[in-house]
Amino acid sequence: MEDIFLYSFLSFLLAFIAFKLLLQTRTQHKHLPPSPPSLPILGHLHLVKKPLHRTFHRLSQKYGHVFSLRFGSRLVVIISSPSAVEECFTKNDIVLANRPGLSVGRHLGYNYTTLVSAPYGDHWRNLRRISTLEIFSTNRLNMFVGIRRDEVKCLLRKLSKNSCQGFAKVELKSMFSELTFNIIMRMVAGKRYYGEDVKDVEEAREFRELVSEVIKMSGASNPGEFVAFLRWIDYGGLEKKLKGFAKRTDVFMQGLIDEARNKDEEGKKTMINHLLSLQKSQPEYYTDQIIKGLMLVSATLL
Structure with a gap:
């Protein structure tokens, strides 16, 4: 009985997390670039294979020069158009100035206070x-x-x-x-x-x-x-x-x-x-x- 209860609890927990992630994706990111079908929790991680540039090139042929992926809980936008890249680093450079809060930046970057890890601001x-x-x-x-x-x-x-x-x-x-x-x-x-x-x-x-x-x-x-x-x-x-x-x-x-x-x-x-x-x-x-x-x-x- 204890094993059945444990497995049931874990199944419920995983289903709840997957539902929350799916709901968050649908409600908060309505205007994202096109994206291939994703899996709960993993997102598009199952599609990522080495060499990465060939994987992204293959996906760009199907979804265009600007498309979005979800690596687990992290949103990633892939851009392969030179004009779109130029726009990202000129007109929208401030919007894209921040970097993801990774563990390396937290520990080696003194809790995101170094130049390469700090969020955009004063x-x-x-x-x-x-x-x-x-x-x-x-x-x-x-x-x-x-x-x-x-x-x-x-x-x-x-x-x-x-x-x-x-x-x-x-x-x-x-x-x-x-x-x-x-x-x-x-x-x-x-x-x-x-x-x-x-x-x-x-x-x-x-x-x-x-x-x-x-x-x-x-x-x-x-x-x-x-x-x-x-x-x-x-x-x-x-x-x-x-x-x-x-x-x-x-x-x-x-x-x-x-x-x-x-x-x-x-x-x-x-x-x-x-x-x-x-x-x-x-x-x-x-x-x-x-x-x-x-x-x-x-x-x-x-």
């Missing part, structure tokens, strides 16, 4: 202004041209050593990756974490592990983002991993900030030093959390 506009003027401006980037030159020379020296006895086969992908991260971190914190001249071996190892985890998690799919009850039970354990990884990342970046602050900036022209100088004049806004969020954006977009 806070986002202020972050964009700061990034444009204080981090990504031509003048600011030109200040670090010496760093880029040094790291390229280091790469060329390494390549020359590998081929000093004649032609040699080298794996350039990892070398270019190390070159990129060394340039970024020298600009942000004045430190190298790959190759030669690594001063703190343990700190460099921690940084390399964090980078490796970021790459893994950025490519990981989380079904809980699309089906709510999978998120509630943390299906796959990704939510737990994100929490632990976010804490490690925060501790690492806070350590870089504290180190720069304790050394009183020593006249260095790193991005951390510059942001800490702004913190002295505007402490109410340039908090450590805001600076760590800007550091994340810098490491991602530079």
